[in-house]
Amino acid sequence: MMDIIQKLEWRYAVKKFDPAKKLTAAQLDRLTTATRLSASSYGLQPYKVLIVENPAIRERLRAASWNQPQITDASQLVVFARVSDLNESHVDDYTNNIAATRNINPEDLAGFAGVMKGTVNRLDAAGAAAWTSKQAYLALGTLLTAAAAEGIDACPIEGFDAAQYDEILGLKDKGLATVVIAAIGFRAEEDTMQYAKKVRKPIAEFVEVI
Structure with a gap:
């Protein structure tokens, strides 16, 4: 079994998912449970996690995401939406x-x-938006790490029109606003990025001990 470093080396932002491969209910439950246990300032969790499976809705979201195929081809689309009226x-x-x-x-x-x-x-409105968004990003990091640990692929995505997402998902009436999204599922064999070496800063440059 791979250790956590090997699993993080294995993961990458999948560019092409296999639409025929779906997460089991148990796998999805483990990912959502892990995300629920994410760190959050005070433990307040001022955001909501939406799991989008409806094909028609995902087609509309794809159009609001510059036609990125991960939106519709992944097993699920995860939307992190901050509380907009903290x-x-x-x-x-x-x-x-x-x-x-x-x-x-x-x-x-x-x-x-x-x-x-x-x-x-x-917090003023801008400060509240920034703070709640940071909390959502903490949860995104947990989701990505948990997915890697479980051998499940993921792709975090910031390239989308948040206002359109809010409208399509009816978030304004729920007091929510889209922050970031992630597609989860399983990589397609033809996604060549899975064979590329991971490129990161050298540890000596990345970390400074003071």
Whole structure:
């Protein structure tokens, strides 16, 4: 079995997926579970993960993604959408979840809730958009790593019209806004990029110990 370094060497941003190969329900569940466990500031998770399988919707999304074939050929398309109306109610929902999960009194979380609300209230619209987007990207990184660990291919994609995605998926009415997407599935044999050596900065240039 490959170790994590070998698996990360194996992964790449797939350019051509095999449309005949689909994730099993168990594989998809493992990826979504891993993504749910991703790091997030305070643990707040101010974003939602959408798994798009509907072929007709994906055709429309492909048109909003400069006709990139991964959008329709992959097993699933994963859309990371940030909360567009971040406010104190999201903190309240989270602290209630903590209290229920850990069986503690919500009043004992008042101090923690106050810190989070202070952060939320200090952010203007642009700051909130940037902060919530960063949280979504943390989850994207977890998805890509988990996929590699499971031998599942993925391709993170930023080349798309976010406004069109929001319209097609009806996100505005849900208080969400598209941040980034990823196609998941299995590489096609004819995707020649799988045979190319991975190119990254040398470790001595990439890392500096201070």
